[in-house]
Amino acid sequence: MLPAIGSAGLSIDDVAARLGAELGADLTDAHVQEPDTVVAAVERTRLHDVAVRLRALDGLAYESCNFVAAVDHRDHFETVYHLYSFASNTYLELHVEVPRAKPVVDTVSDVWPAADWHEREAWDMMGIRFEGHPDLRRILLSDDWVGHPLRKDYVDSIENHPHV
Amino acid sequence: MSDAFPTTAPDEAMALALRRIAESEAAGRGSEMAGLGFNQVVVNMGPQHPSTHGVLRLVVTLDGELVRDVIPVIGYLHRGKEKLAEKRTYFQYIPIPDRTEYVAGMNCEWGYVRTVEKLAGIQPTRRSEFIRVVMAELNRIASHQVGVGTFVADLAPLGTALVFYAFRHREKILDLFESASGARMMFNYFRFGGVRYDLPDGWVEQCRELMTQVPAWCDEYESLVNDNAVFLQRCIGKGVMTQEDVGDYAITGPNARASGVAHDLRRTRPYSVYPELDFKVCLGEHGDVYDRYQVRVDEIRESARIVLQCLDMLPSGPVQLGTLRAPYVITPPPGACYTAQENPRGEYGTYIESDGSRYPYRLKYRDPCFVNLQIFPKLLRGNKIADAVAISGSMDLVLGGIDR
Numbered sequence: 204m205l206p207a208i209g210s211a212g213l214s215i216d217d218v219a220a221r222l223g224a225e226l227g228a229d230l231t232d233a234h235v236q237e238p239d240t241v242v243a244a245v246e247r248t249r250l251h252d253v254a255v256r257l258r259a260l261d262g263l264a265y266e267s268c269n270f271v272a273a274v275d276h277r278d279h280f281e282t283v284y285h286l287y288s289f290a291s292n293t294y295l296e297l298h299v300e301v302p303r304a305k306p307v308v309d310t311v312s313d314v315w316p317a318a319d320w321h322e323r324e325a326w327d328m329m330g331i332r333f334e335g336h337p338d339l340r341r342i343l344l345s346d347d348w349v350g351h352p353l354r355k356d357y358v359d360s361i362e363n364h365p366h367v
Numbered sequence: 368m369s370d371a372f373p374t375t376a377p378d379e380a381m382a383l384a385l386r387r388i389a390e391s392e393a394a395g396r397g398s399e400m401a402g403l404g405f406n407q408v409v410v411n412m413g414p415q416h417p418s419t420h421g422v423l424r425l426v427v428t429l430d431g432e433l434v435r436d437v438i439p440v441i442g443y444l445h446r447g448k449e450k451l452a453e454k455r456t457y458f459q460y461i462p463i464p465d466r467t468e469y470v471a472g473m474n475c476e477w478g479y480v481r482t483v484e485k486l487a488g489i490q491p492t493r494r495s496e497f498i499r500v501v502m503a504e505l506n507r508i509a510s511h512q513v514g515v516g517t518f519v520a521d522l523a524p525l526g527t528a529l530v531f532y533a534f535r536h537r538e539k540i541l542d543l544f545e546s547a548s549g550a551r552m553m554f555n556y557f558r559f560g561g562v563r564y565d566l567p568d569g570w571v572e573q574c575r576e577l578m579t580q581v582p583a584w585c586d587e588y589e590s591l592v593n594d595n596a597v598f599l600q601r602c603i604g605k606g607v608m609t610q611e612d613v614g615d616y617a618i619t620g621p622n623a624r625a626s627g628v629a630h631d632l633r634r635t636r637p638y639s640v641y642p643e644l645d646f647k648v649c650l651g652e653h654g655d656v657y658d659r660y661q662v663r664v665d666e667i668r669e670s671a672r673i674v675l676q677c678l679d680m681l682p683s684g685p686v687q688l689g690t691l692r693a694p695y696v697i698t699p700p701p702g703a704c705y706t707a708q709e710n711p712r713g714e715y716g717t718y719i720e721s722d723g724s725r726y727p728y729r730l731k732y733r734d735p736c737f738v739n740l741q742i743f744p745k746l747l748r749g750n751k752i753a754d755a756v757a758i759s760g761s762m763d764l765v766l767g768g769i770d771r
Contacts, residue, residue, distance in 0.1 A: 205610040205628055208635050239636060240705075266614035269707075270733040272718050283718065285705060285733070289614065289628075292635055296705065317617035320741050328449070338383070343442040343770060346379045352450055353729075 209292035211262055215239050218293045221263055229253050230297075240294040247299050251309040254284075258314050263291050268315030273325035275355045279303050280331055284311065284318070301331055310336040328353035380426045380440045384409045387436055388428060398430050407435055410752075414443045420517055421766030425743070425759075432751045437744040441737075444770035452730035457483050457697040460727070462555040464717075467732060468768035470513050472554050473506040473544070474710040475768075480557040481638065482706045482717040486699035487559070494684040495561035496640050501574070501677045502547070502556065504670040505540050508581065510711035511621075511663045511670075512537040514763035518660060519592055521760040522601050529591045536584050543574055559697055560688035575678050581671035585664050602657035606746050606758035609654060616742040620713025620735050621662045622762060626654030632709040643680070646673050656761040663763070666711075698725055705733075712736055712763060734768040 213221070219241050222230060230253070233243035245253050257265045269285040280301040287294055301308050310333040312319040322333040323342040330351035333339055341348060349363040388407045391397065398407050413424035422443035428436035448467060452460050464479040465472035477499055484491065491499070516533030541551045546567055548556035556563050592598045613623045613630075623630050631648045633641045649665035651658030699721040707716035713735030722728040739762055746762075747755045 205614050208629055267617040269617055269714070270716065270718070270731070270738070272729075272731040274720055274729045283703075285716075285718075287617070289630075315617070316615045317738060317741060320737065340379055340383075341442075343445045345442070352447065 205266060206290040208289050211290040213263070213291040213293070215241065215293055218263065218288075218291050222295070225260065226253060226256060236296070239292070240296055242296045242298070244298045244300070247301060247308055250297075250299050251311065251314070253297070254311045254314045257286065257295070260288075263288055265295055268311065268318045268321075269294070271311075271318050271321035271325060273329035273331050273353070275329060275353065277355055280306050280329060282308055282325065282331065286315075306331045307334055308332075309334050312336055327351070330354060380424075380438045381409065381411070384426045384428050384436060384438055391435075414440075420760075420764060423740075423759075423764060423766055423769070425755075427747075427752070427755070429752060432753075434747050434750050434752055434755050437747045437755075439740055439743050441740070441766070441769050444766050446771070448771045449730050449732065452727045454726070456725045457559070457699075457727060458695050460730075461557060462553065465553045465555065466767060467734060467771055468710060468712065468715065468736065468765045469552060470765055471506050471510040471711045472552055473502040473556065474510075474708065475715060476554060476557040477503055478706070478708050478710070478715045478717050480559060481708065482704055482719050483697060483699065484559055485706050486702065486704045486719060486721055487697050488699075489560045489688070489697075491560050492685050492688065494565075494682050495686045497677045497681050498562050498566065498686060499557070500639055500641070500644070501674050501681075502544070502562075504673045504677075505543060505574075507670045507711045508667050508674075509537045509540045511667050512540075514711070515588065515660060515663050515667075518757075518760035518763065519598070521756055522598060529588055532584070532587060532591070539577055543570070543577065546570060546573075558687055561686045563687075565686045571678050571681065575675065578671045578674050578678075582668055585668050588664055599657070601754070601757050602660060602761075603655060604653070605656045605754050606750065606761065607653060607655045608742065608746065612742060612745070613654075616745075617738050618713070618742060619738070620710065621649075621666060622659055622713065622739055624649060625651035625658035625662045627652055632707055632714060636707065638706075638708060640677075644673055644676050656757055659761040659763075696725065698723060707733065710735055712765065712768070713739060715768075732768075732771055734771065736764045736766075736768045737771075740764060740769060 215235050219235050229245060229249050230243040236242050265286040265288045267287040269287050272283040274281045282299045282301055284297040310322055312322055322336055325331045326339050327341040327344055328351055350357055407428055407430050410427045410429055412427050414422040424440040426438040427434055448463055464475040468475050512533040516530035520527055520530040545551050548554040608626050610626050610628055613626050613628045619630060627650055629648050629650060634648055646669050649662050649669060651662050701721055701723045703720040705716055705718040707714045715735055716733035718731040719727050720729040746758055
């Protein structure tokens, strides 16, 4: 059974304080985005550990991974994880910086099964590899596509989709 | 014949299915029918298959009639909408979200426009807020009519009548859309700070008259199937989704509420004028196929109530912001923003990152069907293939949203 929505009765500031106390060392730059979201940055190497602890947080467990987005910032990539906690009815948005030279980050699909396809999409579109993902194949584009179209330096060419 | 249709190597999904069969047989978990001389077979269902309601392809591993494994393959309708956003101004992009979850275009457009409004700090006019809610709820009714109608039609010949009734009623709602926005399905109706046109003369009365008929429509749908023994046998206890599944797979919308999770963004993350309206969050109990069907029918009734309230409360005033130029050229300050709202199929979110220019730097959809589809392998495994059709119909997928 999931906890009833909002049953913890925590305000967003309470949640931010609680997160700061429990994971303060790992969540940098944490701030509240009105009305119900805590935004924070996480070190790439700490992501999986943080995910496991957030999923198991007593009374404030983040049961759902809403989506994973990948953003190309030209000098680096960023993955964004949007999490939802039923008990507190609040969201947590984690930003992880991924180096462009070696775009690899640990998967969280073992913690939140819902992240599975979002990570496949990020691989397909942005070329970010998720270490430990069980089935990292292309998802929206065809198997033989060349390149990752949502990268800012992607140049489209007929050679990239030979089946057309 | 063989020259005209050369056989090609199996694609990755097919190869994966075959590999998994080989693994299961190597581990001694071969076909239960092996004694009868059968093996597990891979059946390619779709992308052109009447019961997948679009170009969904399921690579199904069957053991006799039993589904052993399912690999969904998507992307056949991919049109690169996230990439398109980076090449269009915020204003030019408004018609495009219509084409994601295309049976609920109003809701999708609203989702995009709301995110940009939040980024740019635009407050829509009060009259337009009510018009938006009316349109969104009308579209929820129309969308659930498609969902329920096609789902019942999948089950057995008994449902054919329902799908025709539902579609006939839906057409009346689409007529309302057409007279307000000019289009049946691809509206281009929302604007930053308001909506494109005010309601035409007589529209409110017409809409009110139609909405008073909605409870009778629902009674009609229910009377067609709810007492039917064959329908009940094919629905009750099939494809049960537990509350843990809802959390793990981030299931939202009627599919989550059918499992008793009271997650409805209109209530849990209120937006627009929903806090002022009186409506019930419709819940199921068991999370099976039947509850998912019943929740949708109940929501049609609730949406009609919401529309009627909005029409009674509809204030006068402008439907767009006074400054004519403002809605057309938008340059939100740098930053990122995610807003979500309750679409007929669940949480439809848009994540937009702005770099301060006239073009979105990055736009990402969180489409409810894309997320809901992930649970298919878990839900279908162990069922008969005919039940798999019922279960996938009850999830009410729209491929335009999944593939984007």
